[in-house]
Amino acid sequence: xxxxxxxxxxxxxxxxxxxxxxxxxxxxxxxxxxxxxxxxxxxxxxxxxxxxxxxxxxxxxxxxxxxxxxxxxxxxxxxxxxxxxxxxxxxxxxxxxxxxxxxxxxxxxxxxxxxxxxxxxxxxxxxxxxxxxxxxxxxxxxxxxxxxxxxxxxxxxxxxxxxxxxxxxxxxxxxxxxxxxxxxxxxxxxxxxxxxxxxxxxxxxxxxxxxxxxxxxxxxxxxxxxxxxxxxxxxxxxxxxxxxxxxxxxxxxxxxxxxxxxxxxxxxxxxxxxxxx
Amino acid sequence: xxxxxxxxxxxxxxxxxxxxxxxxxxxxxxxxxxxxxxxxxxxxxxxxxxxxxxxxxxxxxxxxxxxxxxxxxxxxxxxxxxxxxxxxxxxxxxxxxxxxxxxxxxxxxxxxxxxxxxxxxxx
Numbered sequence: 245x246x247x248x249x250x251x252x253x254x255x256x257x258x259x260x261x262x263x264x265x266x267x268x269x270x271x272x273x274x275x276x277x278x279x280x281x282x283x284x285x286x287x288x289x290x291x292x293x294x295x296x297x298x299x300x301x302x303x304x305x306x307x308x309x310x311x312x313x314x315x316x317x318x319x320x321x322x323x324x325x326x327x328x329x330x331x332x333x334x335x336x337x338x339x340x341x342x343x344x345x346x347x348x349x350x351x352x353x354x355x356x357x358x359x360x361x362x363x364x365x366x367x368x369x370x371x372x373x374x375x376x377x378x379x380x381x382x383x384x385x386x387x388x389x390x391x392x393x394x395x396x397x398x399x400x401x402x403x404x405x406x407x408x409x410x411x412x413x414x415x416x417x418x419x420x421x422x423x424x425x426x427x428x429x430x431x432x433x434x435x436x437x438x439x440x441x442x443x444x445x446x447x448x449x450x451x452x453x454x455x456x457x458x459x460x461x462x463x464x465x466x467x468x469x470x471x472x473x474x475x476x477x478x479x480x481x482x483x484x485x486x487x488x489x490x491x492x493x494x495x496x497x498x499x500x501x502x503x504x505x506x507x508x509x510x511x512x513x514x515x516x517x518x519x520x521x
Numbered sequence: 522x523x524x525x526x527x528x529x530x531x532x533x534x535x536x537x538x539x540x541x542x543x544x545x546x547x548x549x550x551x552x553x554x555x556x557x558x559x560x561x562x563x564x565x566x567x568x569x570x571x572x573x574x575x576x577x578x579x580x581x582x583x584x585x586x587x588x589x590x591x592x593x594x595x596x597x598x599x600x601x602x603x604x605x606x607x608x609x610x611x612x613x614x615x616x617x618x619x620x621x622x623x624x625x626x627x628x629x630x631x632x633x634x635x636x637x638x639x640x641x642x643x644x
Contacts, residue, residue, distance in 0.1 A: 274566055411564035416557060418567050436530055436565040456572070459529060466526070497529040 245271045245392065245423040246292055250301035253291065261287055263447040264301070269440075271391065272420045276438035277427040278506050283444045285427040286326060289394050292425070293323040305392055319346055322385045326396040330369040330377050338369060339384070348389035357383035360409050375401045382410065386417050393417070394425045399433040407433050431502040441502065443509050451509045453520060455500050461519050463492040464501045477516055478508030491519060522563050530565060531572040537563075538577060539601045542593060549595050553583060556591075580604045 246269040254260040261284045269275055279285045290296040291303045294310035294317065303310045308317035331338070335358070343349040358365055361379040369377060378401050385393060399407055414437055418424065428434055441458065443451035462477070468485040470476065478489045487501060489508050508516060524533055541547040553559075556574060560567040574591055577583045582600045583591045594600060620626075 273568075408564060412561050415560040415564060415567060418560070436524065436563075436569065439566045439568050497532050499524070499526055499529050501526070 245269055245306060246425075247304045248291070248302070249304075251291065251298050251303055252300045253287065253296065253298055255287075260447060265444075265448055267442065267449050267452065269423055269425065269442075271423045272418075273440050274414070274418060274424045274426065274438050275440045275442050276431065276434065276502070277425060277442045277444065278429075278431065278502070279427075279444035280510070284447075285444060286396050288444060289323060289325075289396050289425065289427060292392070293321055293394055294318070295323070320390045321392040322346075322388045322390045322394065324378075324381050324385045324393075324395040324398055326400060328377070328381060330380070332368060332370040334368055335363070335365045335380060338380075342384070343388075346388040346390065350387050350389055353389075354383055354387035357386055357413055360413065361406060375403060375406065378402065379406060382413075386413055391421055392423050392425070396427050397429065398426060399428065399430050411437055431506070435500070435502050438502070441505070443506060445510060450513060451517070457520070458505065459492070459498055459500050461492055462498075462505075462516075463490045463496045464488075464498045464504060465490075477519075478504065478512050480504055480507065489516075531569050531576065534559070534563060534565070534570060534573040535576050538573065539582065539605070542582070542597050542601060547593055549593050549597055551593050552589065553591050553593060 246267070248265060248267040251262050251265040251267075252260060253262045253265075265288075267288075277285050277288070287296060291298065292305060292310060294305075294313045297311040305317060305321060308314050310317065310321075333341070339351065339354060343351065343354075355365065358380065361383060363372075363376055363379055363383070369380065372380070378398070382395070382398060385395070399410060402410060411434070414424070414434075426434060426438065431438075438455065440454050441451065442449060464487070466485050466487050470479065470486050470488065474488075474490055476488050476490055480487045487504055489501075489504060492498075522533075522537060524530055538547075538553065542549075547553060554562070556567050556570045559570045559573075563570070574583065574585075578585060578591070580600055580603075581594055582597050582604065584594055585591055621628075621631075
């Protein structure tokens with residue numbers, strides 16, 4: 245679905261953000277894009293959406309080079325950015341103006357999402373709070389039914405009940421034909437939805453695995469004492485004890501701890517990557 | 522549903538479904554909610570629920586009617602008990618046996634404890 249080959253990009257000369265970056269994403273999945281501040285998550289999402297162009301290399305989405313911004317590509321992709329501008333119009337007017345660009349737009353679904361998020365549909369967009377605007381944009385994004393849906397920090401600014409509503413609507417939106425990419429720092433908001441993890445660091449994608457493969461190969465557990473015999477790949481100690489990652493020798497079925505995995509990959513990348521090769 | 526951090530989500534969902542059956546909230550030969558419905562109500566990825574259904578199908582607790590959905594097997598109760606027995610033996614018994622071994626406890630010694638436990642809890 246999304247195929248990035250040897251992507252090199254920089255905002256400034258001699259300060260490359262991406263160098264020879266490779267990434268392939270398939271339909272039918274929800275990818276969680278993780279990375280430190282400034283690692284290039286948002287930039288990579290904008291490359292996919294055709295809002296930034298590669299210096300060299302290619303970024304293809306559904307076979308279209310995204311930089312060409314062909315209409316057939318644009319009508320099948322939607323990006324919910326972290327920072328956005330909504331015009332001073334009503335919800336209805338907004339839909340009337342922007343929905344025609346998306347041939348599979350489902351107006352009924354849009355108003356259903358708004359209702360779930362408890363957004364009044366007669367209000368002016370500019371009179372809404374940041375969180376409310378975000379919910380309008382998320383509802384619109386889901387209603388476009390595009391094959392590629394990209395969201396940059398979607399749970400930022402959402403209140404507690406809306407996070408649960410957000411998870412419900414995303415779970416309902418998944419399909420075999422759709423590729424959903426979500427960048428986030430709040431992994432705990434979404435860790436039961438994300439089924440594949442992509443980690444970006446140091447100009448490259450340094451990790452990309454299915455959650456199922458991760459838990460087949462690694463064990464995540466909390467222990468009160470670290471025994472010397474255990475071969476620990478990463479440990480984080482707190483008052484409750486030690487949360488550790490070890491190699492999954494048997495058939496342990498542990499629950500992935502994405503924050504722990506992220507920290508582990510950033511600090512102890514090589515031995516962990518070798519387990520997956 | 523509140524998920525624990527200690528076990529894979531797809532197994533926790535399998536336990537949840539088994540519990541509904543054991544509590545007779547869901548009856549044999551009834552259709553269970555669809556993968557999508559379960560995913561939405563549990564706020565998880567539908568692929569995770571698919572994995573749960575594959576596991577339960579393998580254990581013959583549910584079966585698939587093509588194009589309609591998953592149904593609860595006629596002898597689901599029996600199968601669940603068998604399945605739970607297997608997981609108990611492979612997951613919980615080893616650490617139990619380890620303690621017995623370390624404490625020099627004999628199986629026969631435990632018998633009166635077990636009888637007493639049954640009497641005080643399940644009579």
